[in-house]
Amino acid sequence: MIAGILKEPQQESRVSLLPEGVSQLIKKGHTIVVESGAGAKASASDSDYEKAGATISSAESVVAASEVILCIHQPSIPIPSSKVLIGMYQPLFHQEQMSKWAGEGLTVFSLDMLPRTTRAQSMDVLSSQANIAGYKAVLVAANNYPRYFPMFMTAAGSITPAKVLILGAGVAGLQAIATAKRLGAVVEVFDTRPAVKEEVMSLGAKFVEVEGAADASKAGGYAVEQTEEYKQKQQQRISESIAKADIVITTAQIPGKKAPVLITEAMINNMRNGSVIVDIAAATGGNTPFTRDGEIVIHNGVQIIGSGNLPSTMSSDASKLYGKNILNFLQLLTTKEGALQLNWEDDLVKGSCITHGGEVVHDRVKQLIS
Structure with a gap:
């Protein structure tokens, strides 16, 4: 050959x-x-x-x-x-x-x-490259976040650890959990697939559960379309978690379709100034309405980083x-x-x-x- x-x-x-x-x-x-x-x-x-x-x-x-x-x-x-x-x-x-x-x-x-x-x-090129994307997404967030990730206790005062929310616990999401934990953050994770709860918890993160998700067991490890009722419950739980988060890593993609918008403008408006969103799904539209692939958009003091090709940075x-x-x-x-x-x-x-x-x-x- x-x-x-x-x-x-x-x-x-x-x-x-x-x-x-x-x-x-x-x-x-x-x-x-x-x-x-x-x-x-x-x-x-x-x-x-x-x-x-x-x-x-x-x-x-x-x-x-x-x-x-x-x-x-x-x-x-x-x-x-x-x-x-x-x-x-x-x-x-x-x-x-x-x-x-x-x-x-x-x-x-x-x-x-x-x-x-x-x-x-x-x-499996998707897994080998997603692993890198999840790792690098956390480092990108840390570089752009104006505060520490780990808890620090110094003579000048104490610093509380960063709160990280990861949307999607596929290969990229799991690596993002592991990396954020290594950096000392407190991590919460949301995924439509209840089957990943054990993996998430084994990495030391809290799993945010929403009942009523469509069965994704035959989707080859991917997310699937959800009902409108589920989407409303999902948005409510995500909204509650995002309001407390300093860093959000989004990874949700559906093969052949535009990435679902999981983070609305209202949710972003509730995040504190200086917070960071790293959107790995940027190449297929992104998980926020403001995501632009390869760009940093600042909305209401929150940095939204469109990172659709993070493996290329390593x-x-x-x-x-x-x-x-x-x-x-x-x-x-x-x-x-x-x-x-x-x-x-x-x-x-x-x-x-x-x-x-x-x-x-x-x-x-x-x-x-x-």
């Missing part, structure tokens, strides 16, 4: 595969071509890739030479037909691009659509973990001899494939287009 690694868009600091990952593929007999400067923002120079055995070339040459092209985001240059493209393309939000790629004859695998099964855990480790996910996924697409072989009998290969053979083949994406 000949695999190419493309440089990401300007706003992205990660790279699909670091030199250490390239070295592993080359030892298995694969050939790797890397666009010049692809790993620069992730602390990987062209010479590092060359030492690992890769060839450095222009983007056009990488695309022309490769069977498989690795690019986290949509490539900025045209990709010829018959190529295999692997990344995180959010196909439920970008149906037009998926249709375009299908028409161009590309085979596209979007790893954010990988079935979330036990066998897929080693390839480019080296984020790339390392993403690269390990890629390496594990590529094992499903290649033979022991190193040849490219797409096994459509494999549920992970089939479940993450969006376009193939000139058409959109993923059921959920196909339903949105039709």
